[in-house]
Amino acid sequence: MSVTPDSTSDLSRRSLLQRAAAAGLLATPAAGLLAGCVSGGGDSGPKAEGEKSADNPLGVKEDAELEIVIFNGGLGSKYATDVHIPSYKKKFPKANVKFSETQEVGTVLQPRFTSNTPPDMVNNAGSKLMDQGALVQAGQVQDLTELFEAESLDQPGMKVKDTLIPGTIAQGTFNDKPYVLNYAFTVFGLWYDAALFEKNGWTAPKTWAEFTALCDKIKAAGITPYSYAGANAAYYQYLVMLTSAAKIGGPDVLKNIDNLEDGAWQADAVKQAAEAWAEIGAKYGNKAHLGLKHTEVQLQHNQGKVAFYPSGSWLENEQAKDTPPGFKYAVMPTPSVTGADKLPQTAVYAAAGEMYFVAAKGKNPRGGMEYLRHMLSKEGAKGFTQLTKVLTVVKGAVDGLEISPGLTSSNAMLTAAGSDYFAYRFDTWYKKLDDEARSATNELMFRGGTAQKFCDRMQKAADAVKKDSSIEKFKR
Amino acid sequence: MRHGKYPFIVGFLAAPVAIYVTFVIAPYAQAFYVAMTSWRGVDANPSFVGLQNFERLLQDDVFWTALRHHGVLLLAMPLITIVLALFFAFMLNVGGGGRGGAMTGVWGSKFYRVVFFFPQILAVVIVAVIFGRVYAPDESGLLNATLGAVGLEPLLFMADPGIALWCVIAVLVWQAVGFYVVLFSAGMASIPKDIYEAATIDGANRVNMFFRVTLPLLWDTLQVAWVYLGIAAFDAFALVWVLSVDRGGPDRATTVLGVEIYRNAFEYSQFGYASAMGVALFFLTITFAALTLRVSRRETIEL
Structure with missing residues (x-):
C-alpha cells in the first residue's frame, strides 16, 4: 500500500520553523501543572473497630493493620x-x-x-x-x-x-x-556559646540597656553581635520580636494577632518591640546575612563569628555534627524592652x-x-x-x-519561666501571613525599615486574610 | 491507491493521540475547571465559584509584581541572549574571514563551540546552586572575593532587591547562550558559500557581511529563537526558587508566576486560585507567541 500526498509538500523552511515554534507552545510552563492532582474518590469503606474495655479504652481491633x-x-x-x-x-x-x-x-x-x-x-x-x-x-x-x-x-x-x-x-x-x-x-530564646561568654566575662543581659551595652562590647571584639538567616529563616526573628511584644503588652497581644482583631499588629506593644529590634538589626546585625540560609548562619555561630542567634531548642541537636568541642550551647530569654513590661523577663515563647x-x-x-x-x-x-x-x-x-x-x-529557662510561657498560632493557621511576616521582618531588620511600616504592612496583610472568604478562620 | 488511506493514518495516530489527550489535553482542561473552584487540595469534591478567582487575581499586587518581572525578563533575556549568541556564532563560523574561498571561524572555534554548550547540559538546579555560591553576599562568594581582592565593597547580589532580578537574568542568559550559538551556527552553515564569496568580491567587510548577508538569511531562525526565549522568560521558576532569597524575595523582588503558583498551591493550599494563575500564564504565553510570529513576519529569501 502506498500513500501519496494530495499535493506536493510545500513545506518551506519557514513554515517548518513556524510549526516548530507552535509546537513549542505546547510546552507552555506550569499551566497544566496542578491539574493532575484532582481526582474523585469514593467512600473509604468500613473502619476497624474492636471491643472497648479497661485494657483497651479506645476499642482497637487487635489484628487490624x-x-x-x-x-x-x-x-x-x-x-x-x-x-x-x-x-x-x-x-x-x-x-x-x-x-x-x-x-x-x-x-x-x-x-x-x-x-x-x-x-x-x-x-x-x-x-x-x-x-x-x-x-x-x-x-x-x-x-x-x-x-x-x-x-x-x-x-x-x-x-x-x-x-x-x-x-x-x-x-x-x-x-x-x-x-x-x-x-x-x-522553647525559644537567644542562643549563645557559654564558653565564649565566660572567657570574655560577658553575662546574659536581662534588660534592653544591658543587651545593647553587651552588643557594643561584642562588636568591639570583632564579632557580629546578633544575626539570623534572612534567606529562609526570618520566622526565627519575628518569633523573638513577637516574644518581646508579648512581654511588653501581655500574651493577649498575640491572641489578638491570632484572632485577626482589627489593629492587632498596630498595637503599641508590637510597635515598641519592632522599634527595639530594628535598632539591633541596624546597629548590630550584618546586612549580608539577608542572603544566607540558616545552616550558614548557624555555622558562623559555631565558629564564634556571631554571638546571639534566635532559635528553638532543636538547635543543639541540629548542629551536633558542626559544633566544635569547646562550644557550649546556652539559651536566654529575650531581655525586657521597657521597665514596665507586663510579663517578667523570664517569660518565654514555648x-x-x-x-x-x-x-x-x-x-x-x-x-x-x-x-x-x-x-x-x-x-x-x-x-x-x-x-x-x-x-x-x-x-x-x-x-x-x-x-x-x-x-x-x-530546661532551666523553662523552669524559671514557671507558667509565663505563651505562643501564637497565626503562622500555621494562615500561611500567607507567615510569608508576609518573613518579608516584613527582613525589611525591618536588614533594609532599614521602620516599626511603623512593619506594623502597617502586617496589618494590611492580616486584614486581607480576614476579608478573604476562601480561607477558613480559626479562633483561640 | 487511495483506498484505505484513512484507516491507515488513523491506525498510526490513534495511540499517540490517545496518550496526548490523556496526559496533555485532559490536565489542561482540568486546570481550567480547577481554576473556577475553591479547591484546597485535600478535598475530593471542590466547590464551584465561577470567575471569582480571576477577579481576585486582578486585585492581587503580587500577581502584578510577578507579571512586571516577566515583562522585564521578556524584554531583556531574549535580547541579550540573541545578541550574544549571534555575535559568538558569527565569530565561530564567519569571523575568521575567507580562507581558500571558504568562510571559517576564529582560531580555536571548534573548542569554543563545545565550551559554550557546557552550561546547557547542566540541570537548572545545579546551575542555581553554583550561582548561589558565585553570588554569596559575604566574602565567601566568588564574585565578592574578587571584588574584595581589588579593594571594593562586597555587593549583596541576590539580597539586594535593586539588582536581584538582574542577577537572575544574568544566569538565564549564561545558561541559554550556548544553545543559541549552536542553533545560529546551524543556520549560518546553511547559507550558501557563494553568497559570501560574492560579498567578499564586492568588498564587504565583516560588519557589512553580518548585517547585509548573515542576518537577513538567518531571520527565520531568529524568530524561532525569540519565541523559545520568550516562553522561557515566562518560566524561570526553578532558578528563582532555588537561587533567590526567601523564594522570590527579598520581598518578592525576583518572584515570577511559577513561584506564586507553587506558593498558592502547595503552601497556602489554594489550588483553585493557583490554577487561575496557571490559566492566566497559559494565555499570556500563547498571546506572546502568536504576537511574535505575527509581528516579525516579513519577506524572507527562500533558498
Missing part, C-alpha cells in the same frame, strides 16, 4: 521504629504496623488524602507539610477527644490529658475540637510543636489514636527525648535523664 507515616527530618524516625512501634506491637502482637518515612509529606500523602485512602497516622511536618487547617476543613482529621479522655498507658488512674503540659491540647485545637497532637515541646494526627477517613482510626496513646506514655516520651534530645509534652518524662548542656539550659 495500622499504617503510619513519619517525617524524616531533624528528629529522624528512629524514635518511631525503636520505641513507639515496638510499644504498640507489644500490646497488640497480632497487628501488623506498616511503617514508612518521607522527607516530603505533602508530595507523598496529598494524593492519598484526595483519593480517600490515607494512612492511619501521619506526622505532618517539614517544609513540605500539608496545610493542617485545610485538612481539618475537609473533614480528613479524626477528633482526638476520646484519646485525651482515655486512661494513660503507663500512669494508671490518670487520663491522658492530665499527663500533659498545660496548653498542649489547646495548641492542636481547631474551633473547639482537638484534632492534632503537638508532641515535641519546644509551644508544643511537631504535628501528629489521625486520618478520619483511614481504615483504622482507632489504631491511629492508640498509637498516639503509646507515644504519650511516659516510656514513649522518654525514649523520644533520649533519641532526639527534644522534650515532649508529657510531664516529667525526662526526670532522672542525663541530658546535654543545651537541653539543660533550655
Whole structure:
C-alpha cells in the first residue's frame, strides 16, 4: 500500500520553523501543572473497630493493620521504629504496623488524602507539610477527644490529658475540637556559646540597656553581635520580636494577632518591640546575612563569628555534627524592652510543636489514636527525648535523664519561666501571613525599615486574610 | 491507491493521540475547571465559584509584581541572549574571514563551540546552586572575593532587591547562550558559500557581511529563537526558587508566576486560585507567541 500526498509538500523552511515554534507552545510552563492532582474518590469503606474495655479504652481491633507515616527530618524516625512501634506491637502482637518515612509529606500523602485512602497516622511536618487547617476543613482529621479522655498507658488512674503540659491540647485545637497532637515541646530564646561568654566575662543581659551595652562590647571584639538567616529563616526573628511584644503588652497581644482583631499588629506593644529590634538589626546585625540560609548562619555561630542567634531548642541537636568541642550551647530569654513590661523577663515563647494526627477517613482510626496513646506514655516520651534530645509534652518524662548542656539550659529557662510561657498560632493557621511576616521582618531588620511600616504592612496583610472568604478562620 | 488511506493514518495516530489527550489535553482542561473552584487540595469534591478567582487575581499586587518581572525578563533575556549568541556564532563560523574561498571561524572555534554548550547540559538546579555560591553576599562568594581582592565593597547580589532580578537574568542568559550559538551556527552553515564569496568580491567587510548577508538569511531562525526565549522568560521558576532569597524575595523582588503558583498551591493550599494563575500564564504565553510570529513576519529569501 502506498500513500501519496494530495499535493506536493510545500513545506518551506519557514513554515517548518513556524510549526516548530507552535509546537513549542505546547510546552507552555506550569499551566497544566496542578491539574493532575484532582481526582474523585469514593467512600473509604468500613473502619476497624474492636471491643472497648479497661485494657483497651479506645476499642482497637487487635489484628487490624495500622499504617503510619513519619517525617524524616531533624528528629529522624528512629524514635518511631525503636520505641513507639515496638510499644504498640507489644500490646497488640497480632497487628501488623506498616511503617514508612518521607522527607516530603505533602508530595507523598496529598494524593492519598484526595483519593480517600490515607494512612492511619501521619506526622505532618517539614517544609513540605500539608496545610493542617485545610485538612481539618475537609473533614480528613479524626477528633482526638476520646484519646485525651482515655486512661494513660503507663500512669494508671490518670487520663491522658492530665499527663500533659498545660496548653498542649489547646495548641492542636481547631474551633473547639482537638484534632492534632503537638508532641515535641519546644522553647525559644537567644542562643549563645557559654564558653565564649565566660572567657570574655560577658553575662546574659536581662534588660534592653544591658543587651545593647553587651552588643557594643561584642562588636568591639570583632564579632557580629546578633544575626539570623534572612534567606529562609526570618520566622526565627519575628518569633523573638513577637516574644518581646508579648512581654511588653501581655500574651493577649498575640491572641489578638491570632484572632485577626482589627489593629492587632498596630498595637503599641508590637510597635515598641519592632522599634527595639530594628535598632539591633541596624546597629548590630550584618546586612549580608539577608542572603544566607540558616545552616550558614548557624555555622558562623559555631565558629564564634556571631554571638546571639534566635532559635528553638532543636538547635543543639541540629548542629551536633558542626559544633566544635569547646562550644557550649546556652539559651536566654529575650531581655525586657521597657521597665514596665507586663510579663517578667523570664517569660518565654514555648509551644508544643511537631504535628501528629489521625486520618478520619483511614481504615483504622482507632489504631491511629492508640498509637498516639503509646507515644504519650511516659516510656514513649522518654525514649523520644533520649533519641532526639527534644522534650515532649508529657510531664516529667525526662526526670532522672542525663541530658546535654543545651537541653539543660533550655530546661532551666523553662523552669524559671514557671507558667509565663505563651505562643501564637497565626503562622500555621494562615500561611500567607507567615510569608508576609518573613518579608516584613527582613525589611525591618536588614533594609532599614521602620516599626511603623512593619506594623502597617502586617496589618494590611492580616486584614486581607480576614476579608478573604476562601480561607477558613480559626479562633483561640 | 487511495483506498484505505484513512484507516491507515488513523491506525498510526490513534495511540499517540490517545496518550496526548490523556496526559496533555485532559490536565489542561482540568486546570481550567480547577481554576473556577475553591479547591484546597485535600478535598475530593471542590466547590464551584465561577470567575471569582480571576477577579481576585486582578486585585492581587503580587500577581502584578510577578507579571512586571516577566515583562522585564521578556524584554531583556531574549535580547541579550540573541545578541550574544549571534555575535559568538558569527565569530565561530564567519569571523575568521575567507580562507581558500571558504568562510571559517576564529582560531580555536571548534573548542569554543563545545565550551559554550557546557552550561546547557547542566540541570537548572545545579546551575542555581553554583550561582548561589558565585553570588554569596559575604566574602565567601566568588564574585565578592574578587571584588574584595581589588579593594571594593562586597555587593549583596541576590539580597539586594535593586539588582536581584538582574542577577537572575544574568544566569538565564549564561545558561541559554550556548544553545543559541549552536542553533545560529546551524543556520549560518546553511547559507550558501557563494553568497559570501560574492560579498567578499564586492568588498564587504565583516560588519557589512553580518548585517547585509548573515542576518537577513538567518531571520527565520531568529524568530524561532525569540519565541523559545520568550516562553522561557515566562518560566524561570526553578532558578528563582532555588537561587533567590526567601523564594522570590527579598520581598518578592525576583518572584515570577511559577513561584506564586507553587506558593498558592502547595503552601497556602489554594489550588483553585493557583490554577487561575496557571490559566492566566497559559494565555499570556500563547498571546506572546502568536504576537511574535505575527509581528516579525516579513519577506524572507527562500533558498
